Amino acid sequence: MKSLLALSLLASFHIAQAQTTVFSTDFDSGLAAPLSPGTATLTGVQGFDGLGSPGNTFGGQFLRSATGNVVTLTLTNLPTHNTISLDFLFAAIDSLDGTGTFPSGDFFKITLDGNDVFRYSFANALPSQTQSYVPPANVELARHVDLGFGGPGGYYTDSAYDLGADPSLENIAHTGSVATFTFQIEGQGIQSIDDESWAMDKLSVSVSAVPEPGMAGLAGAGLLALWAARSRTRRSTRQPR
Ligand SMILES: [Ca+2]
Ligand SMILES: [Ca+2]
Ligand SMILES: [Ca+2]
16 A cells, blocks of 8 residues: 555656646736637736735736637647646626526536536526536635626626636646637527626646656556565564564
C-alpha cells in the first residue's frame, strides 16, 4: 500500500510539474486573436470588480455575451500533451432562469473539439428556480446579489463563479495539436441581452504531459522492488521470534 501511495504521489507531482499555460487573457487590452466572440463584446465588469481569489479576480473589462451566442476559442500548435485544463471566471448576469420551459431553459455549455465537457443550467431570477449547477468547493463567488447590468433587484440579481476551481474542467483527456473550445448559453430559455447574459474574465488554458505509461511502469517497478526488499528485511529480522 505504501508503494501505491508513493506512486500516486509521484504521478500527481509530475502532473502538477508539467502544466504549461498555452493561452491567457484578462480581456483588459483588447480581444486576443484566438477568440471568435460572435456578438459578445468587451464590457466593464461593473459590480463584479474584485470578486475572486488573490491574483484571480474580475477587473477592468470582461467578454459579455447574450444567451444564444457562441464564443469560440481555437488554439493551435499546442505542445505535446495528454490533458488540457480550462480556467476562467464566469459571470451569470441578470435573470437567467435555470431548468424548465421558457423563459427557463438556460444552459451554459462548454465543448472541446465538438464534445460537451460542461452543461448545466444557471438561475438568478427567483430562489424557486432550479439551477442544475451545484458548485464544488471554492467555485461560488456570489449568488443572487446585485452586481450591475439590469436591475438592481427584481429579477435582475447576479452570480459569479470561479469555474477554474471546478475539477471537471481540469486535466481533460486531450492530445491533439489543435483545441477548439466553444462557450454558450443555449436551450429554450434564450432571451435578449437586456434580460439575461453572461461573461467571462481571466481566461486561461494549460496543457500537461503526464509520464508515459512505460515511464510510470518503470517508476512503479522500482518502488515495488524497494518495497519487496524492505519486506524481506523485515521478515528476516522477525524470523528469530
Ligand atoms: Ca478583466
Ligand atoms: Ca444585475
Ligand atoms: Ca431565460
